Amino acid sequence: METKIMVFPHRYVQGPDVLSSISEHLSVLGISHPLVLIDPAVIDACRKPIENDLGQQDMQCRFLSFNGDSTWAEVARVKEVCIDGGHDAIISCGGGKTLDTGRAAAAGSAMNCGVVPPESMGDLGAGVACIQIPTIASTDASTSRACLIYNDKGAFETVLFVPTNPAMVLVDTLVISKAxxxxxxxxxxxxxxxxxxxxxxxxxxxxxxxxxxxxxxxxxxxxxxxxxxxxxxxxxxxxxxxxxxxxxxxxxxxxxxxxxxxxxxxxxxxxxxxxxxxxxxxxxxxxxxxxxxxxxxxxxxxxxxxxxxxxxxxxxxxxxxxxxxxxxxxxxxxxxxxxxxxxxxxxxxxxxxxxxxxxxxxxxxxxxxxxxxxxxxxxxxxxxxxxx
Ligand SMILES: [Zn+2]
Structure with a gap:
C-alpha cells in the first residue's frame, strides 16, 4: 500500500480572548444557529463571552450542559436536542469528554473501530458542523476524527472514527492560562x-x-x-x-x-x-x-x-x-x-x-x-x- 493520507480540521483559531470574536469565525463557515454543549465547570469562564458576541451579531444559540461522560446515551441526547432545535452546528466547550461527545453528536455517521470487523454506523449524529473549543490543553484529540465512548460505569468502551475532522478548533489561550x-x-x-x-x-x-x-x-x-x-x-x-x-x-x-x-x-x-x-x-x-x-x-x-x-x-x-x-x-x-x-x-x-x-x-x-x-x-x- 503506497497511498499517503493527511487530514486536517478546516479552521484553527488560537489566541487570548478569541471566544469574544467567535461569531466572526462561525460566519466564515456559514454557521448562524449553533447548539453549544458546555461543561458546567467552564460555564463561568466561557458562556458570557460567547453569548455576548453571538447576541451582538443577532445570532441565535442554545446552551446545553454536558452530562459528564461521553456515553452512547449522551451522544443521542445531544443529537436529539440539535435536531429538535434546528441547529446548524454543535459547538463543544470543555475537556476531552465534552469534545468527544460533540464530535460524535455532530457527525452524520461513524465507524465503530472497537469491534472486529469495524462496524459502520449510518445515523450516529445530527450531521451538522462540528466546532471544538478545548478549555484545557491536556490532550490532542480536538483536531481529530477519533471519539472515545465510555460505558455507563465510566469505563472505556470503544473508539469511533467520524468521516471528517472538525470544521473549526478554537482555542482561547486566556481560558487555558487559568486552567x-x-x-x-x-x-x-x-x-x-x-x-x-x-x-x-x-x-x-x-x-x-x-x-x-x-x-x-x-x-x-x-x-x-x-x-x-x-x-x-x-x-x-x-x-x-x-x-x-x-x-x-x-x-x-x-x-x-x-x-x-x-x-x-x-x-x-x-x-x-x-x-x-x-x-x-x-x-x-x-x-x-x-x-x-x-x-x-x-x-x-x-x-x-x-x-x-x-x-x-x-x-x-x-x-x-x-x-x-x-x-x-x-x-x-x-x-x-x-x-x-x-x-x-x-x-x-x-x-x-x-x-x-x-x-x-x-x-x-x-x-x-x-x-x-x-x-x-x-x-x-x-x-x-x-x-x-
Ligand atoms: Zn495521546
Missing part, C-alpha cells in the same frame, strides 16, 4: 511522544490513524511539536502557574493541540500509546488516577528503551520530563505497589495492543499466544525504566 497546571503539563506529555511515534511509524511504513502512509508534512509537524516543547515547555508551565498568556504558553498550546493533534492522526501511534492504553486497567492501583498525557509520558520512555535509542536522546527526554514534572517511572505515576508480576502483566497486555504493531520488531499478525511483540523485551524495558 489547572497539571492538565497543561499532561498535554506536554502527550505531545512529547508524537514525534517519536511518528518517526517510528515512518520508518516501519505503518498505517497512520488517518488510514494511509505518513506524509513528510506530518513528520515535520510532529518534529516541530517536539522542538517547541524543548524550547518553551518550562517557561510555558511557569506562565500557566502565573495565569498569564505569554509567548511560551502560546507556543506550547499550539504544540499540545494543533501540532500534536495533526502529528498523531497523520503520523501514527506506537509503543508509547500502547503502554499508556494498557495502563488504564491499572488505574485503581494509583494513588491518584493518572491523566492520559502522564501515562504517555511514561510510555515514551519505555518506547525509547524498546527502540534502543541513543543515550543523548533518552537523556534529553528524561531531562525535559524532570524539568516540567512529567512522570518517567511507574513510581512517579504513583503506582502504590510495583512488583515484577505487575510489570509482567503490563508487558503482556502491551504485547497484545494493535498499536505496538508499528514498532520495528513487531509482528503484523497475532502469534499463537495472541501477541504482536515479544513480552520479555517489554518487561525488560519496564524494569529498566523503573531504575531512573
Amino acid at each position: 489547572p497546571v497539571r492538565t497543561f503539563v499532561a498535554g506536554m506529555g502527550d505531545a512529547l511522544a508524537t514525534y517519536f511515534e511518528a518517526d517510528t511509524c515512518g520508518r516501519t511504513r505503518a498505517m497512520t490513524v488517518a488510514g494511509g502512509l505518513q506524509t513528510h508534512a506530518a513528520l515535520a509537524l510532529a518534529s516541530l511539536a517536539f522542538d517547541l516543547l524543548i524550547t518553551h515547555g518550562l517557561k510555558a508551565k511557569q506562565e500557566n502557574e502565573a495565569g498569564v498568556v505569554g509567548p511560551a504558553l502560546e507556543a506550547v498550546v499550539e504544540a499540545n493541540t494543533l501540532l500534536s493533534g495533526l502529528g498523531f492522526e497523520n503520523g501514527g501511534l506506537s509503543a508509547a500509546h500502547a503502554v499508556a492504553e494498557c495502563l488504564t486497567p491499572f488505574k485503581d492501583q494509583f494513588d491518584v488516577p493518572p491523566m492520559h498525557g502522564e501515562m504517555v509520558s511514561y510510555g515514551i520512555v519505555v518506547h525509547l528503551l524498546l527502540e534502543d535509542k541513543d543515550l543523548k536522546t533518552l537523556n534529553q527526554v528524561i531531562a525535559f520530563c524532570r524539568s516540567v514534572g512529567l512522570p518517567i517511572t511507574l513510581k512517579d505515576l504513583g503506582l502504590a505497589e510495583i512488583s515484577d508480576q505487575i510489570l509482567w502483566d503490563l508487558a503482556n497486555e502491551t504485547s497484545k495492543s494493535p498499536l505496538i504493531r508499528s514498532m520495528p520488531d513487531a509482528g503484523q499478525a497475532l502469534d499463537d499466544d495472541g501477541r504482536f511483540y515479544d513480552p520479555d523485551n517489554i518487561f525488560h524495558a519496564l524494569k529498566t525504566a523503573e531504575t531512573r
Whole structure:
C-alpha cells in the first residue's frame, strides 16, 4: 500500500480572548444557529463571552450542559436536542469528554473501530458542523476524527472514527492560562511522544490513524511539536502557574493541540500509546488516577528503551520530563505497589495492543499466544525504566 493520507480540521483559531470574536469565525463557515454543549465547570469562564458576541451579531444559540461522560446515551441526547432545535452546528466547550461527545453528536455517521470487523454506523449524529473549543490543553484529540465512548460505569468502551475532522478548533489561550497546571503539563506529555511515534511509524511504513502512509508534512509537524516543547515547555508551565498568556504558553498550546493533534492522526501511534492504553486497567492501583498525557509520558520512555535509542536522546527526554514534572517511572505515576508480576502483566497486555504493531520488531499478525511483540523485551524495558 503506497497511498499517503493527511487530514486536517478546516479552521484553527488560537489566541487570548478569541471566544469574544467567535461569531466572526462561525460566519466564515456559514454557521448562524449553533447548539453549544458546555461543561458546567467552564460555564463561568466561557458562556458570557460567547453569548455576548453571538447576541451582538443577532445570532441565535442554545446552551446545553454536558452530562459528564461521553456515553452512547449522551451522544443521542445531544443529537436529539440539535435536531429538535434546528441547529446548524454543535459547538463543544470543555475537556476531552465534552469534545468527544460533540464530535460524535455532530457527525452524520461513524465507524465503530472497537469491534472486529469495524462496524459502520449510518445515523450516529445530527450531521451538522462540528466546532471544538478545548478549555484545557491536556490532550490532542480536538483536531481529530477519533471519539472515545465510555460505558455507563465510566469505563472505556470503544473508539469511533467520524468521516471528517472538525470544521473549526478554537482555542482561547486566556481560558487555558487559568486552567489547572497539571492538565497543561499532561498535554506536554502527550505531545512529547508524537514525534517519536511518528518517526517510528515512518520508518516501519505503518498505517497512520488517518488510514494511509505518513506524509513528510506530518513528520515535520510532529518534529516541530517536539522542538517547541524543548524550547518553551518550562517557561510555558511557569506562565500557566502565573495565569498569564505569554509567548511560551502560546507556543506550547499550539504544540499540545494543533501540532500534536495533526502529528498523531497523520503520523501514527506506537509503543508509547500502547503502554499508556494498557495502563488504564491499572488505574485503581494509583494513588491518584493518572491523566492520559502522564501515562504517555511514561510510555515514551519505555518506547525509547524498546527502540534502543541513543543515550543523548533518552537523556534529553528524561531531562525535559524532570524539568516540567512529567512522570518517567511507574513510581512517579504513583503506582502504590510495583512488583515484577505487575510489570509482567503490563508487558503482556502491551504485547497484545494493535498499536505496538508499528514498532520495528513487531509482528503484523497475532502469534499463537495472541501477541504482536515479544513480552520479555517489554518487561525488560519496564524494569529498566523503573531504575531512573
Ligand atoms: Zn495521546
